[in-house]
Amino acid sequence: MKNKANNIIAVLEEIYPNPKCGLDWGDDPYKLLIMAILSAQCTDARVNLVSKTLFQRFPKAEDMAKAELSEIEREIHSVGLYRSKAKALKDCCARICEVYGGEVPCEMNDLLTLRGVGRKVANLLRGDIFGLGGIVADTHCIRISGRLGFSDGKDPLKTEKALSKLIPLEKQSDFCHRIVLFGREVCISRAPKCKECKLKEYCEYCKL
Template identity: 60%
Template sequence: MDNKEKAVYVLEKLRELYPDGKCGLNWEGDPFHLFVMAVLSAQCKDERVNLVSKKLFEILPDVNAFANSPEGELEELIHSVGLYNSKSKNLREASKMICSNFGGQIPCDMEDLLSLPGVGRKVANLLRGDIFGLGGIVADTHCIRICERLGFTNKKDPLVTERVMSSLVPVEYQSEFCHKIVLLGRDVCSARAPLCNQCVLLPVCEHHKCDI
């Protein structure tokens, strides 16, 4: 089995395990809300972001509200997600740029997304995949770790993981692949104590073979 065949096998097994597996952020179809939540999710669990965002969007419902929010309001609303000073600054400035440069809409171009404060390749790929269906490997800590353990990559480098997996997973399945990999990482393939004997990917796992 070559790596492309292995990637297909992995996705099939993940589909069996997580038939309803999707983005952990409850953005409810609003692209700007997903943008905000993706920025907030840095070093913060999705559950906390979902909780904070519910009240946040009641008070600041759209990009114009964020762009024109008074100093201190956004900081107070997102205080519990951590790194709130830098996140609030980035969200306010990014919202102004979205209004002035992109007609109030989240751009789909990678370079345009990366021009927004608070947006790196991980967030940009999430937005391109979930909003626009353009694919993109979201190389978060779970994806990086599991792809290395499966033998797709040989180092914990987000750019390497993104490049390699983009070549192996068809574009139309990349978002699905990443969302399901995150679930596996949380439930089974943890960093310190992976539950290898409970893992559906055990037959193709290089990490497990090394431990035998």
């Protein structure tokens, strides 16, 4: 199975030599944290658009923590689930300021104490900010891992654990960014482009 995983990694590296996060966070950990929370059930494009004015209004965690809930809601109202996300942003930033000196923590256990942060977001932060690796088990990662026979294609934690054993730690972050791109462009949920897929020889889903 590891040989299969290594072959898939090599193919994806050839297709996407320079992958990056779809969120325009500009190397500011606070921004990636906020944008990752906003990205739940929302497109990266929408989050990038909303975040431009959001960060002008609240440039630091302290600013977000002190803001009125209605102010945050007004800035993110075009994002799905904006009321619950506004509460998450305010509470998350308050805890960062109170417990972590205004800085995004790097340990998984600390990240999971932040409202709006689950394992998916925590692994994204650990990988992109701190270079610690981590499998970001988003919808594309879960679906494609299932089709490739690495996991059940349904459960995020099972997907994370399975891929963590197969993907070298130093490659995990980029692998997940590549999987997202591949999932959007080729291995689409309802209409995968199997004929042009460069991973079809490794795929258990492909019927060609």
